[in-house]
Amino acid sequence: SNRFSYSMNLKGASMTIDTACSSSLVCTHVSKLHLRYKDNEIMPASVVNGLNLMLFPGPFVGCCAAGMLSHEGRCFTFNSTADGYARGELCGALLFKAKQFNPADGGLCCLAGSQTNQDGRSASLTAPNGPAQEKCIAAVLKEVGLTPTEVDCIECHGTGTSLGDP
Template sequence: DEPPGPVGDGIAVISMACRFPGGADDPEALWQLLAEGRDAVTDVPPGRWNTDGLHDPDPEAAGTAYSLRGGYLTGIDRFDAPFFGISPREAEAMDPQQRLLLQTAWETVERAGIVPGTLDGSATGVYVGLYDSGYLAAAGLDRLDGHVGTGSASSVASGRIAYSLGLQGPAVTVDTACSSSLVALHLAARALADGTCDLALAGGATLLVTPRGHVEFSRLRGLSPSGRCSPFSADADGVVWAEGCGLVLLKRLADARRDGDRVLAVIKGSAVNQDGRSQGLSAPSGPAQERVLRAALDAAGLRPGDLDHVETHGTGTRLGDPIEGRALARVVGPDRPAGRPRATGAPKSQPGH
């Protein structure tokens, strides 16, 4: 066997599964949502939080939010615990993000035409991007029954998938805020390229199980008062929080071709960096974004002129979008042929951020 090459040789996406707002419960439905331009932002689903006294249009009102709209999933309380060999008591203590990831991971493997049980003992990795949802964070000491600790631990989100499927590759959970899933994907691709694993699940999940994100960003005046996410638009007035889960199954491209897998996409290169100092802890840096874009292009062996479409962060904020847009323009804009514009997209405009 030849040793695995660099990421630039190609990492294949051979399967994907997802749950996103607007009924986008599989990749086909997500594409349909985006193609039709449907707005998936709604009011808070009944029974999600106690919204009494939570809404106040005054951004200075403590403990409230001036908008509660978001991209919400339905049925996050539904989970087939016996299917995964989990007791009802343990399932209740599990962060719904863990439940959602477990279900989506199983579906991702099945959609690749793989019987999940055949991966038991394999060198398959799990790389998950996740943030602390706050589930059971206020639980009293008398509720700590041995399941709450594992049920709320971010580290267990990836570990539980590996445990349930019997996977023996790396199991890693990362939290780099908005970039968590992409950083997970970057790490998974690197692990495949260097031979650490032969197959890898990568992606992430976010659920709004408490209203703290809405309340916190109301104090920062970063939440959209209109309840509309408008990336790169003159109407952009802030972020709209949303829920979702997405996972892909990755394999070295040469191995996927050898095994006759359906290749949905190819990762040619990726890069990760940090902004360093900027005008504030949560403010992006244009020069840093330019550097990471150039590093990703170099890793993929591409030139800026090779790109015809760029999917962006595109939060819909008046601070972040111009910085991101200018960084893209500086990297991929110069010397672009007339009549061949480079398209820029941000799916957040429909399901939210």
């Protein structure tokens, strides 16, 4: 992250966040917090960059040994036939601005709200925790002042595994 900031002459907070599958989501949330609650004259915008490169076989071998990867080579998220996920490389970036959303400024959308949380102790380190997920959803609905019936679209994450998608 600091090399990117250096090469692009970006100023302000620069950090790497590794939370496994949720890293880009957590980066987006941290960006929102900084833009919303910090002095916007110092940091009027934020770049969130998510990157996954498979540079050596270690993580792939580990995922295979743990039975995390699909034998079909694709993910069956939210499906009873879920048998794992498929790894891939990606680089994606978003530019967030602190000002009020205005489509005339060239923006495509706005981030209404975001939340993150951790299960604490539950069935296992990787097992989903329904009550914790419900609390997170309730918190973001409260943040943006909406009821569940007023939500038109969400971004969700499913592991594509028998544990995560029973």
